[in-house]
Amino acid sequence: MPEGTLCNRKPIQTEADLKRLLSDTGGKEYYRQMKELDIDSDALWNTIQKTCKSRIRTWLEICAHCGMCADSCFIYLVNDRDPTQVPAYKIQSTLGEVIKRKGRVNNAFMHMAMETAWAKCTCCNRCGMYCPHGIDMGVMFGYLRGLLYSQGFVPWELKIGAGMHRVYRAQMDVTEEDWVETCEWMVSENEEELPGLSIPVDKENADILYTVNAREVKHYPEDLAEAAILFHIAGENWTVTSKGWEQTSLAMFAGDWEACKLQVNGVYDAMERLKPKRMIGTECGHAHRATVVEGPYWAGRKDGLPPVKCMHYVEWVAEALRTGKLKIDPAKRIKEPVTIQDSCNYIRNHGLKDITREIVSYIVEPGYFVDMTPNREHNYCCGGGGGFNGISLYRHQRNRALMTKRDQIMSTGASLVIAPCHNCWDAIRDLEEEYKIGIRWSFLKPLLIKMVEIPEHLLPTE
Amino acid sequence: MYEMLTGPFFWISMLVFWIGLLVRAILYIRGLDWQLDRVAYRAHPKIGAKFALRSIGFWLLPFGTQGWKKQPYMTVAFFLFHVGAVLVPLFLIAHNIFLENKIGFSLFTMDQGVADFLTWAVILGTILLILRRIALPEVRILTTAYDYMILVISVAPFITGLIARYHIGDYHFWLMVHIFCGELLLILTPFTKLSHIILFFMSRAQLGMDYGIKRGGMKGEGMAW
Structure with missing residues (x-):
């Protein structure tokens, strides 16, 4: 069957398109149409030839099949070391296959690839740090998502999300x-x-x-x-x-x-x-x-x-505390076991690991901060990154993925988790809802508001 | 036969190997695309080079990275295999005598005892790597016949070299088999996964530049591989 009215290869361009897709509650009709969506193999192969250059082709070719990436992937670990969750397997069986078959893949394959790209990888890029060849499978999954999107195989919420940006910026x-x-x-x-x-x-x-x-x-x-x-x-x-x-x-x-x-x-x-x-x-x-x-x-x-x-906001906060633009009332510093969530997107992928610890040194009473293990650029994804949090179709897989962060937090003994990232914040909220481990979670702003000293000249006059 | 293997086949294998690897390296670099890869390779050469070298260097050190530290068995097997596989062919006395006679040029040579030890290490490393492929489900699912073929092609020159070196059976026969296996390895390298001999450095350098130029290298907090 050709393209559906809701599920198709065309991006959302107008507010009317967007509203129509939104009114399909839970994407029921959208996913039904997806089951019948044809693949434009020529267009797919054409895109691959134009955009899949030596970096990704070399990665796919020289992968030594050594499996050293397996243990780096929290989704593999949290799914009882299921071999089909090994990053190299996940990318070779999806992107690797599409290229091998020159784009001649069927609807069932695209469904499998979609689930792999959005429910088995959060693009946290941790595997790339553990591959001897420096093969970053998160980058490749990002690329694969682009190919899938161009063929209309994208989770309903993200088709809407991309449409929102197109219509409302x-x-x-x-x-x-x-x-x-x-x-x-x-x-x-x-x-x-x-x-x-x-x-x-x-x-x-x-x-x-x-x-x-x-x-x-x-x-x-x-x-x-x-x-x-x-x-x-x-x-x-x-x-x-x-x-x-x-x-x-x-x-x-x-x-x-x-x-x-x-x-x-x-x-x-x-x-x-x-x-x-x-x-x-x-x-x-x-x-x-x-x-x-x-x-x-x-x-x-x-x-x-x-x-x-x-x-990033954490850089400004660290600078403001360092230079004294913001002053913390020492009596109001955090005095309970507290940990911090390292967001993949600006810690592993933008080098801000020490900045967040500097903030901790100003706002937490010494002795109360406990780091997660592993941490900094080696930290695990919150479990909801890369859009995973927002996709109802994969809620079950996402909830399982949250168990990694749940266990990491529990072993710190912290009752408060500082999460200066929306996705991480959501994931930690959801893991508390799902597993009830008795923690609170917070952005930095509300914590700072509670402990910052307000200069007298800024206070209202009587 | 010996004349063939050490004459035209020697030259053919050398040319295919070196030119082949050079071409792979050039094609790799030419296929990099700053906008598709999303790395501004040219705009920040200094930090790019620094992170490229770090990315290669740490991974060449046994237990030099978190990846190696987490997997001690693999690290031992890997380095047992690779140290000998790289050093012995280049610095074996017999190879260099041959080179000296052939083209009047030779490299530094290693003690024969060291060469023996490293060659046995290659064979031991191969066995450990094969056992790992069989034993671990996460490696088994990835493993194909091609992976075993690459291992066999790689280790054959070392096994046949040892047989000849210890004069087991017909020395002349095993020497010819050894030379054949070595030349086969050289000829196949640019066209198979063995191209990682050069592409390892390319790929590692690329990811190093990615982290150096784009993903936080300029924040000055370093990057722990």
Whole structure:
């Protein structure tokens, strides 16, 4: 059968398309149509020939089948060492096969490949660190996702997510007006306690351009208020932008490279229009990866760098605490067993491992911090990365994957987990809901708000 | 027969091996694409080179990386095999006498006792690698007949070399088999997984540059392989 009305090879282009797909609750009809979706083998093979170059071809060719990647993969470990979960097997039996068969694969194969790409790999890139040849299977799964997306084989939520970016330039249906109004609302909610608090919109030449995750705007705007309060206390000259304010990219999880480019170009345009000294993004891992680490390449920037210097929120917090812009009341430091979640997207994949520990040294009473094992660039994924959290079709597999982080947290004995990443935060919330191990979890902002000293001149006069 | 193997076949195998590997290296580099790979190779040569060398260097050290440390059996088997497999063919006295006579050029040579030891290590390493392939489910699922063929092709020159070296059976016969196996290995290298002789360095350098240039190298916190 040719393409379906909901499940097809065309990306979402209009709000009407998006609403139609959204109204198909749980993607029932979408997945039914997927069962009958044909593969355009010529287009698939054509794309592979154009985009699969020596790096990936060499990886697939020289893989020594040594299996050293097996133990590096938390999904393999947590599934009782199921051999079909060995990273090399997973990629050879999907991407390797598509190439071997020159794109001549059938519908059942594409279903298997889709499940492998989104439910057996979170693109955490840990395996690449354990392969003697330096074969990064996370990178290859990212590539495979792109091929699958181009053929219409993508989980329902991620087809919607990529469509959101195409229609709203945000991962959710938050318009420019919604965003600016939320900023104003958050100021009015808090200015009584902090006179002079503001969220400057579209201010040129500020020191900081702050970008966010649309979920904060839609579901927990207090995060935005907290960011504003902390910038205010720190005395920063900052701004947000009315256009290009969203830093995340579900399009990256979906493998919709065209939407990735559209999304990141919007943010870069804001940087070029407002000319801030630097951009700071919220506590989100994949948003940082998309906008700061991968984005320059989608946008075609030859130096591999965004238009202005970009920092993750943890870098700003560490700097503000180091330089004394934010002062912590020593009496209010964390005095309970606490651990920190290393987000793959900015720890393993952007080298910020020491920065988060520096923050811990300022906000946790000595003796209360316990690191997970393994940690830093060797840490395991939270269990919900790469879009895994959001895909209802694979909820069962995701819940199993959460057991790794559950056990890592439990063996630290921590009652509080600091999780400066939206995906990790969600995964840890869900693992507590699922397994009830009696922990709390938090972003940095609410913790900082509770312990930061407010300079007297910022307090309301009697 | 001996004249054939040490004459035209010697030259053919040498040319195929060296030119073949050179071509593989050139094709690899030419096939890199900064935008598709998402690594700005040219824009940051210094940090790229530093991380490329680190990425290669740590993995050449036994127990030099987390990967090696986690898998001591594999590390021992791997290095037993590879140290001899690389050093013995290059620095064996007999090979260098042959080279000196053939082209008037030879390399540094190693003590015969050391060469014997390293050759036995290659054979022991091969046995350990084969046992690992059979015993571990996570390796078995990946293993194909091709993987065993590569091991056999690689170890054959060492086994036949030892037989000739200890004069077991007909020395002249085993010497010819040894030379044949060695030349076969050289000829097959560029066209099989044995191309990893050069592509290992390429692939490791690439991932090193990826981490150096893009994935945090410029944050100055280093990267623990």
